[in-house]
Amino acid sequence: MFQIFVNANFDFVGKRRWFYIGSVGAVALALLSIALHGGLNYGIDFTGGGLIQVRYDKPVKVDDVRRGLDELKLGTGVIQQFGDPREYLIRLPPAEQNAEQLGARVRDALAKAAGASVEVRRLEFVGPQVGRDLQIQALYAVLAGMAGILIYVAIRFDFRGGLIAILALAHDVMVTLGALSVSSLEMSLPVLAALLTIVGYSINDTIVVFDRIRESRGRGLRRGQGLADLINGAINQTLSRTILTSFTTFLASLVLLVFGGEVLRDFAFALVIGVVTGTYSSVAAAALVMDWELWTMRRRSKGPATATTRGGAGRAAPKMAGKGNGQTARKP
Amino acid sequence: MPRRLGLRIALVAVVVAVSVWYLYPPGKTINLGLDLQGGIHLVLGVDVDKALEAQVERAGDTVRAELEKKGIGVTRIERRGTSELVIQLASAQSWDAAVATASEVLGGFDRKEADPAARRIVLALKPREVATIRDLAVRQGLETIRNRVDQFGVAEPSIQQQGENRILVQLPGVQDPDRAKALIGKTALLEFKLVDERTDPETALRTGVPDGDEILYQRRVDKETRQERKIPFVVQKKAYVTGRDVATARVSIDQNTSEPYVSVDFNAAGAKAFADLTDANVGRRLAIVLDGSVHSAPQIRERIPSGRAQITGGFTTPEATDLAIVLRAGALPAPVQVLEERTVGPSLGADSIRKGFVSTVAAALAVVLFMLIYYRLSGLIADVALGLNLLLLLAAMAGFHATLTLPGIAGVVLTIGMAVDTNILIFERIREELRSGKTVRGAIEAGFARAFRTVIDTHVTVLVSAAILYQFGTGPVKGFAVSLAIGILASLFTAVFFTRLVFDLTYMGSRRVDRISI
Numbered sequence: 001m002f003q004i005f006v007n008a009n010f011d012f013v014g015k016r017r018w019f020y021i022g023s024v025g026a027v028a029l030a031l032l033s034i035a036l037h038g039g040l041n042y043g044i045d046f047t048g049g050g051l052i053q054v055r056y057d058k059p060v061k062v063d064d065v066r067r068g069l070d071e072l073k074l075g076t077g078v079i080q081q082f083g084d085p086r087e088y089l090i091r092l093p094p095a096e097q098n099a100e101q102l103g104a105r106v107r108d109a110l111a112k113a114a115g116a117s118v119e120v121r122r123l124e125f126v127g128p129q130v131g132r133d134l135q136i137q138a139l140y141a142v143l144a145g146m147a148g149i150l151i152y153v154a155i156r157f158d159f160r161g162g163l164i165a166i167l168a169l170a171h172d173v174m175v176t177l178g179a180l181s182v183s184s185l186e187m188s189l190p191v192l193a194a195l196l197t198i199v200g201y202s203i204n205d206t207i208v209v210f211d212r213i214r215e216s217r218g219r220g221l222r223r224g225q226g227l228a229d230l231i232n233g234a235i236n237q238t239l240s241r242t243i244l245t246s247f248t249t250f251l252a253s254l255v256l257l258v259f260g261g262e263v264l265r266d267f268a269f270a271l272v273i274g275v276v277t278g279t280y281s282s283v284a285a286a287a288l289v290m291d292w293e294l295w296t297m298r299r300r301s302k303g304p305a306t307a308t309t310r311g312g313a314g315r316a317a318p319k320m321a322g323k324g325n326g327q328t329a330r331k332p
Numbered sequence: 333m334p335r336r337l338g339l340r341i342a343l344v345a346v347v348v349a350v351s352v353w354y355l356y357p358p359g360k361t362i363n364l365g366l367d368l369q370g371g372i373h374l375v376l377g378v379d380v381d382k383a384l385e386a387q388v389e390r391a392g393d394t395v396r397a398e399l400e401k402k403g404i405g406v407t408r409i410e411r412r413g414t415s416e417l418v419i420q421l422a423s424a425q426s427w428d429a430a431v432a433t434a435s436e437v438l439g440g441f442d443r444k445e446a447d448p449a450a451r452r453i454v455l456a457l458k459p460r461e462v463a464t465i466r467d468l469a470v471r472q473g474l475e476t477i478r479n480r481v482d483q484f485g486v487a488e489p490s491i492q493q494q495g496e497n498r499i500l501v502q503l504p505g506v507q508d509p510d511r512a513k514a515l516i517g518k519t520a521l522l523e524f525k526l527v528d529e530r531t532d533p534e535t536a537l538r539t540g541v542p543d544g545d546e547i548l549y550q551r552r553v554d555k556e557t558r559q560e561r562k563i564p565f566v567v568q569k570k571a572y573v574t575g576r577d578v579a580t581a582r583v584s585i586d587q588n589t590s591e592p593y594v595s596v597d598f599n600a601a602g603a604k605a606f607a608d609l610t611d612a613n614v615g616r617r618l619a620i621v622l623d624g625s626v627h628s629a630p631q632i633r634e635r636i637p638s639g640r641a642q643i644t645g646g647f648t649t650p651e652a653t654d655l656a657i658v659l660r661a662g663a664l665p666a667p668v669q670v671l672e673e674r675t676v677g678p679s680l681g682a683d684s685i686r687k688g689f690v691s692t693v694a695a696a697l698a699v700v701l702f703m704l705i706y707y708r709l710s711g712l713i714a715d716v717a718l719g720l721n722l723l724l725l726l727a728a729m730a731g732f733h734a735t736l737t738l739p740g741i742a743g744v745v746l747t748i749g750m751a752v753d754t755n756i757l758i759f760e761r762i763r764e765e766l767r768s769g770k771t772v773r774g775a776i777e778a779g780f781a782r783a784f785r786t787v788i789d790t791h792v793t794v795l796v797s798a799a800i801l802y803q804f805g806t807g808p809v810k811g812f813a814v815s816l817a818i819g820i821l822a823s824l825f826t827a828v829f830f831t832r833l834v835f836d837l838t839y840m841g842s843r844r845v846d847r848i849s850i
Contacts, residue, residue: 002706003763053680103675104510121680123509127671130375141804148796156789190739193801193809197746197816200797204790208757211786241760244706245753248699252749255695256742261687263367264742271746 004243008236013228016287023171023284026277030178037181043188044124046138048131050074050092052106053122059085060114068113072105082262087121094128138192142173145199153203157210160292165206168285172202172277179273185266194270201249202278205242209286212238227293235286246279340833347825348720351727361730364504365737367808368685370678371504372512376477376668378497383469383666384414384462392417395437404430407451415457417441424451469666470497477501477516479661484515484654498671509675511650519623519667520658522575522596524609524641525567527617527629533564544569548619550626553646565626567619572609574663577602581659583652586644592652593644596659603639611635622655688741695745696722699752707759709849713834714755717826721751724822725815734818737811747819753790754827758783759850772848776835780828787828794820 012019034040044051054065065079065088075093082089090106103120111118146166154162173195180187212234253275257268355361366373392409395417399406405422412418417438421430427448434453435443441455457465474493481489481503490502506512528545541547546569549562579599583592598606610618610632619629620643627645647655700718703711725747729736762779770778794816801813839845 006767055679102510119677119679120675121677123673123675125670125673127377127669129377130672137804141800145797145800148800149793152792152796189805189809190742190812193739193805193812196797196801197794200794201750203793204753207789207793208786211789237764241757244756244760248702248752248756249746249749251698251702252695252745255698256691256745259687259691259694260742260745261684263684263738264687264691267739267742 003240005236005240008239009232010236010239011232012235012283013232013287013290016284016290019284019287023281026178027171027174030174030181033178033181037184040177040187041181041184042131042135043186043191044091044094044126044131045189046131046135046187048094048126048128050077050090050095050102050126051122051124052090052092052103052120053082053087054090054106054110055087055119055121056110056114056116057086057119058116060088060116062088064114065090065110068110069106071109071113094126094131134189141192142195142199145196146170149199149203153207153210156207157214161210161289164285164288164292165203165210167288168206168278168281169199169203171281171284172198172274175277176270176274180266180270183269185269188266190264190267191270194267194274197271198274198278202274202281205246205279205282206285208238208241209235209282210289213286213289228290231286231290235283239283242279242282246275250275337833337836340829340836344830344833347724351723354727354730355723362726363729363733363735364681364685365735365740365808365811366502366504366674366681367676367738368681368688368736368741369504370506370676370681371502372506372509373672373674374501374503374513374516374670375494375672376473376499376501376517377671378470378473378499378664379667379669380466380469380497381414381666384457384465385411386666387465388415388417388457391438391441392419395419395434398433398437399430402426402429402433404433412454415462416444417455419453419455421451421453424448427451466497470499472665473668474499476662476664480515480657483657483661484512486512499668505678507678509673511654513670513673515654515657517668517670518654518658519664520575520655520661521623521663522578522659523571523621524573524606525569525571525619525621526609526613527619528566528568529616531566533566536566537564541566548621548624548626550629563626565619565629567621567626571621573598573602573605575659576662577605578659578662581656583649583656584642591644592647592649593642594647594652594655594659596641596643598639598641600639603637606639606641607635607637684738684741688738688745691745692741692748695748699748703752703755707755707850709838710755710759710762710835713831713838714752714759714827716834717755717823717831718748718751720830721747721819721822721826724826725819728818728822729815732814732818734814735811736815737808739808740811740815743812743815744819746816747823750794751819751823751827754787754823755831757786757790758828758831762848762850766848766850772839772845775848776839780832780835784828787824791820791824 062079062081069077069079069090075095077093078091080089080091081087102125103123106123107118107120146169149169150162150166152162153165176195176198177187180191185191213231216230216234250272253268253271256264257272260268388411392411396406396409399419404426407420407422409417409419419430419434421427431443431446431453434441434455438455440458440461442458443453444456445452445454447453470493474491477499478489478491481491481501486503486506488504490500492500494500501516503512525548528542531542531545533547536542536545536547545566547564548567549564552561552563553559554561577598579597579602581594581596584595585592614632614634617629617631620627620641622643627643630644643655696718700715703714703718705711707714722744725744728734758779761783762775765775765778765782766772798813798817798820802810802817805813839848
């Protein structure tokens with residue numbers, strides 16, 4: 001029987017400072033990269049503009065494509081080789097001009113300049129108005145997704161759990177956006193779909209851990225067991241689950257990244273990053289529960305040291321630990 | 333002994349049978365999206381303000397005619413903004429009669445201002461009227477485009493309203509997107525206008541056009557140099573016969589030049605108007621105007637009673653064919669503008685299908701192998717459940733006539749990764765219960781029962797995301813949301829219900845069970 005983490009006993013809660021440093025650092029890096037790139041690299045879905053994918057019947061140089069494109073005077077397009085040297089992707093800036101006959105004009109001009117026949121494989125044109133509408137809608141969609149999750153988790157657990165879960169989700173989305181930015185990938189509609197999927201999926205592991213914390217609490221703290229032990233126990237007991245479920249989804253996303261082709265590449269990339277960071281953040285989120293507990297307890301008692309240190313450094317054992325069996329820390 | 337085994341087996345059998353029935357034959361039952369089979373996706377913005385303006389201007393013409401009939405002098409009648417009409421009277425003498433006439437003729441307008449001193453009446457379209465005209469413009473546009481596409485011959489087109497004033501057109505498998513676009517986007521307002529022979533176009537360009545006239549251009553493309561020339565014409569604004577009077581139109585070939593032209597047959601009213609017009613204006617030129625440009629301006633040689641006209645102008649055969657189509661289908665009530673276009677060539681679509689297929693198979697293999705190695709017999713059960721899940725997913729897509737897009741395939745691949753999650757949650761729980769000392773049967777009972785709530789959680793959250801994506805997304809992304817949602821829902825049946833059934837059959841019989849392969 002293959003098993004992983006059967007008797008896992010990692011001190012996640014004690015090391016939670018490293019989670020915080022890692023997460024804050026990753027989000028800071030993400031923000032920095034996005035800032036340095038002058039904001040998110042929105043694709044034409046959001047900015048408006050044109051995208052043309054062409055394939056020549058023989059390999060051509062970028063210069064040949066450029067010459068053909070210049071002839072059309074469509075503004076400064078970005079030309080990018082796409083797959084093999086016969087295939088190119090041309091991005092055109094948003095323009096007021098109509099897309100009428102654009103395909104035929106591009107085909108003729110490119111063919112003439114390169115002396116090869118050209119097939120227009122894909123042509124996308126998005127008017128500036130549509131793009132602007134979409135940017136706002138996209139923001140709403142992600143926020144609505146998070147709000148939906150917040151409400152569900154708040155009903156299912158409590159408002160605090162919902163807030164922590166949302167924090168974890170925002171972290172996942174930010175890190176994924178940062179990874180996209182660092183890799184100079186575009187924020188397109190499929191990528192947005194990936195982000196929303198991550199929002200819905202990466203919350204799952206968090207729920208599994210939260211559920212276990214609550215279940216353990218329902219049984220009450222054993223004598224001598226601190227809250228830190230309880231949370232650590234919950235994370236460790238569910239660790240194999242968390243890793244395994246994410247692993248299969250990670251596998252599927254990775255397959256998409258490798259075999260899915262150029263069109264799905266950015267989408268799959270966002271998923272891969274999101275699944276990984278989502279798994280990590282579910283553990284970090286559970287550790288955050290600890291600090292919230294400590295904070296509320298400190299506020300409630302207003303006394304000096306309400307948490308005594310027991311065992312290793314940072315393993316806080318709150319006062320209620322001594323209250324004995326059958327005592328829930330707070331109503332779930 | 334577990335309860336109702338027979339019933340549960342029967343249910344699974346029925347579900348499988350129904351799925352297979354929906355899926356058969358597979359090539360025909362699953363709709364492929366535009367990004368997979370190639371085609372055009374167009375979002376057209378209907379310029380509803382133009383429809384309003386045209387309506388106001390027509391109302392202006394009507395009220396002018398009515399006022400003149402009653403002998404009330406009018407200095408000018410003009411449109412202000414999109415929905416207001418300003419009537420300037422020549423004198424204040426018959427003021428009351430003029431106001432009464434205006435209210436009588438212009439039922440859809442509110443009187444906004446009536447100033448006898450300035451001899452001015454200002455009317456504004458009623459808000460309800462404005463809404464009706466806007467709505468009608470979009471709906472008529474939709475209808476007209478549908479007619480045109482039907483005549484163009486596209487298999488399974490989809491034409492629907494999107495938002496308030498947008499029209500979404502999806503044409504799968506169209507080979508010549510530029511031609512289809514031109515056909516759909518053309519306003520196709522056909523007008524027959526008399527050329528004003530008194531004014532020379534060059535003079536008019538310098539000094540301005542006489543009242544009631546306008547300058548329209550004829551575009552001529554030189555066949556050698558491909559340079560475009562614009563020839564100005566001074567024509568009367570009033571259109572005597574329009575596309576509304578056309579009964580039918582078709583392509584014919586000129587016997588002498590062997591050039592194609594479009595032959596137009598008017599309906600009864602149109603034929604009479606055309607006969608009267610030609611009768612009264614023999615010797616003058618009649619400009620045939622399409623969407624504001626002059627196609628040709630032949631001289632009227634004699635009265636034409638046949639109710640038939642010819643539109644010539646150096647067409648290619650496809651151009652003439654398309655013009656005949658748009659004339660038959662009628663003009664758009666308002667111009668449209670392409671706001672968004674996505675065209676995918678058939679070769680790229682085929683590529684995408686291949687890559688999607690490879691990805692699905694590779695992901696399935698990887699996940700199936702992993703489950704088999706990690707959970708052994710239980711993993712095999714989960715793998716069979718996964719296969720059943722994919723069957724249900726495809727069958728549901730066929731049953732709901734959902735469209736499979738490339739992101740939709742990605743959704744299927746993701747479903748493969750996520751559907752087994754449910755089994756992992758259950759299996760891990762069973763292992764845990766076993767470790768805590770439960771018997772095999774006890775562990776299975778407890779494992780399924782305790783994992784169930786978590787399973788519901790994970791399903792709800794993913795469904796929330798999918799629902800928002802569906803609400804928000806366009807074409808391909810909607811396809812992703814659909815396949816993800818169906819796949820996740822199906823996994824409730826396959827990973828929980830079906831797996832439980834197999835477990836019950838395997839381990840819950842009357843014989844003793846000491847070991848479980850998990």
